[in-house]
Amino acid sequence: MLKSLSICLISFLVLFIMAMSLVVTGFYFIMNSLVYFIEWELVSLNSGSIVMTLLFDWMSLIFMGFVLFISSLVIYYSEEYMAGDYNINRFILLVLMFVLSMMFLIISPNLISILLGWDGLGLVSYLLVIYYQNVKSYNAGMLTALSNRIGDVALLLAIAWMLNFGSWNYIYYLEVAKFSLEMGIIGALVVLAAMTKSAQIPFSSWLPAAMAAPTPVSALVHSSTLVTAGVYLLIRFNVLLTEVWLGSFLLLFAGLTMFMAGLGANFEFDLKKIIALSTLSQLGLMMSILAMGFPVLAFFHLLTHALFKALLFMCAGAIIHNMSDSQDIRFMGGLVVHMPLTSSCLNLSNLALCGMPFLAGFYSKDLILEIVSLNYLNFFSFLLYFVSTGLTVCYSLRLVFYSMSGEFNSSSLHPLNDEGWIMSRGMLGLAFMAVLGGSMLSWVLFPSPVMICLSFSLKTLALTVSVIGAWVGYELAQFSLSFNLQSLRHQMVVFFLGSMWFLPFISTYGVSKLPLESGWGILKTLDGGWSEFYGSQGLYGIFSQTSGFNQIWQNNELKTYLMGFMVWVIILVLLLFV
Structure with missing residues (x-):
């Protein structure tokens, strides 16, 4: 125990000090407009050399600082959460490998080194998802790994296409060659890779499945590492x-x-899956504002979201820990009485997610929605933005109502308490940043004040949809019995909306049933059937018969030779005289 304690504490202290120094350096870089390229020559042979290039600018430094800050608190939190695990050292080392892969990806201006970090994330995420060794974890790990392999292949193809430019340092060629066919193909492949890693439609099903991993891993994956890699690359x-x-x-x-994730979260009862779907919804928000041409705004929301989402998962982990490993929100209730500190942090992170004024999420979400209102955008996309914002508030209030209000719905003899001081300290460190992080970042990233002039209706639209969403979520949670009866009446619609538009079935049964079963049929009928009959096995039969027949002629039997000789004489006579 002492050994594991020392590893957790040492990892926490080292990562925390590195995080603080990187964030401060990043702020210095942005204030002085600095960018450093560091080139390290690995191999020099004749006139050719292999050079490792590292990019240090304000974006990579601040992002690395945030990743290290969150991972330090997650490792500190894991000391208590994973206390019953005999292999906690292995768990901490896996998490450190995960963070190292992300660091490698962040500072790479080169597609080859990006692939190393990208594949490192994919491999270690598989190992962490199957950490609890059961069939569900194995299936989830396989779905995660295979979904991400599509993106890995796209990245490999992009590396092959980059050969047209003579170097893999993509960062030098983007502005110059953005209208060329080659760069268009590379861009399409990179978008495909980012969509698989950030779980956009149609690759969304692996994200909720990856909840089979331990909760500290979920806190790290969904805030600042695996799923944000795609957004960062774009x-x-x-x-x-x-x-x-x-x-x-x-x-x-x-x-x-x-929209799909926000709608699905309103029909979900698994605590971790609700938070996973909220991550999916926020990733869609980052990707969409990025697609509109606002990369700094997407990066701003990426950082603020990392703070409150890690806190949300840590609170969920503390609740699951105290609920004797139960994740169903219908068994919760009255947690605010028994776990006031955890409940306060959960509500704080939920309010930040909803965009409550002056919390971290407000500064980025409100700015994104105002930029959307200000820009030329088709009505369908505009509707998706604002309806999804309302759905976020809806499922957040539903979650709070189920878990916080009323009486405790599980065993009357329960172990609920807030006495896990290590977990609580880890959560309080992030709670502090979930309150102050947004304003602090907005001062640094947007130093020049900008005035956004909108009409009164557009200016208050975000507030209006949030209030409507809160009201709908409260009504749905309060009238749960009548809502469940209505759900039974419209079972197929609810099943469609609650199962992420059937994406998990398409990704699992769709891939395994149709192609694999048809492949099995082809294997039986062609490879193991007609091809065998007319191919190898047929030839084997013919040769066996003819060689057996030939063997008879080879035997030293006088009757056989005489009979054969007579047959040949008769044939020759017939040929000569007929």
């Missing part, structure tokens, strides 16, 4: 999105993802 490639059709394509799919 922020770097943002020049390609606004000039060609890629931006419109991404805007549509990201908007649909945002």
Whole structure:
């Protein structure tokens, strides 16, 4: 225990100090408009050399600082959450490998080194999803790994196409070659890779499935590492999105993802899956504003979202820990009485998610919605933005109502308490940032004040849809019995909306049943059937018969030779005299 304690504490302290220094350095870089390229020559042979390039600008430094800050608190939190695990050292090392892969991806201006970090994230995420060894975890891990492999292949193809430019340092060629066919193909492949990693439609089903991982891993994955890698990559490639059709394509799919996840979360009863779907919704928001041509705004929301989403998962982990590993929100209730500190942090992070004024989420979400109102945008996309905002408030209030109000719905002899001081301290560190992080970042990222002039109706539209969403969520949660009866009456509609528009079935049964079963049929009828009959096995039969017949002639039997000789004599006589 002492050994694991020391590993957790040492990791926490090292990562926390690195995080603070990186954030301060990032602020210095942005104030002085600095960008550093560091080139390290690995191998030099004759006139050729292999060079490792690292990019340090304000974006990479601040993002690395936030990743390290969140991962330090998650590791500190894991000390108590994973206290019963005999292999906690292995768990901490896996988390550190995960963070290292993300660091590698962030500072790479080169597609080859990006692929190393990208694949590192994919491999370690598989190991963490199957950490609890059961069939559900194995299936979830396989779905996660195979979904992400599509993006890995797209990135490999993009690397192959980059050979047209003579180097893999994409950052030098984006502005110059953005209208060329080659760069258009590379952009399309990068968008595909980012859509798989950030779980956009039609690759959304792996994200809720990845909830099979331990909760500290979920807090890290859904806030600042795995799922944000795709958004970060597209922020770097943002020049390609606004000039060609890629931006419109991404805007549509990201908007649909945002809407689909917000709708699905209102029908979900698993605590972690509700929060996972909220992550999916926020990723859609980041992707869509990025597709409209606002990379700094997408990056701003990426950072603020990381703070309150990590806190939300940590609170969920504390509740699950105290509920004897139950995740169903219908068994909760009255938690505010038994766990006041955790409940306060949960409500704080939920309010930040909804965009409550002066919390972290407000500064980015409100600015995004005002920019959307200000820009030329088709009505369908405009509707997706604001309806999804209302749905966010709707499922958040539903979650709070189910978990906080009324009486506790599980065992009367329960272990609910707030006495896990290590977990509480980890949560309070993030709660502090969930309140102050948004305003602090907005001062640094947007130093020049900007005036957004909108009509009164557009200015208050975000507030109006939030209030309507809150009211609908409260009504749905309060009249749960009548709502459930209505759900039974319209079972197929509810099933469609609650199952993410059948995406999990398409990703699992759709892939396994139709192609694999048809493949099995082809294997039986062609490879193992007619091809065998007319191919190898047929030839084997013919050769067996003829060689057996030939063997008879080879035997030293006088009767056989005489009979054969007589047959040949008769044939020759007939040929000569007929």
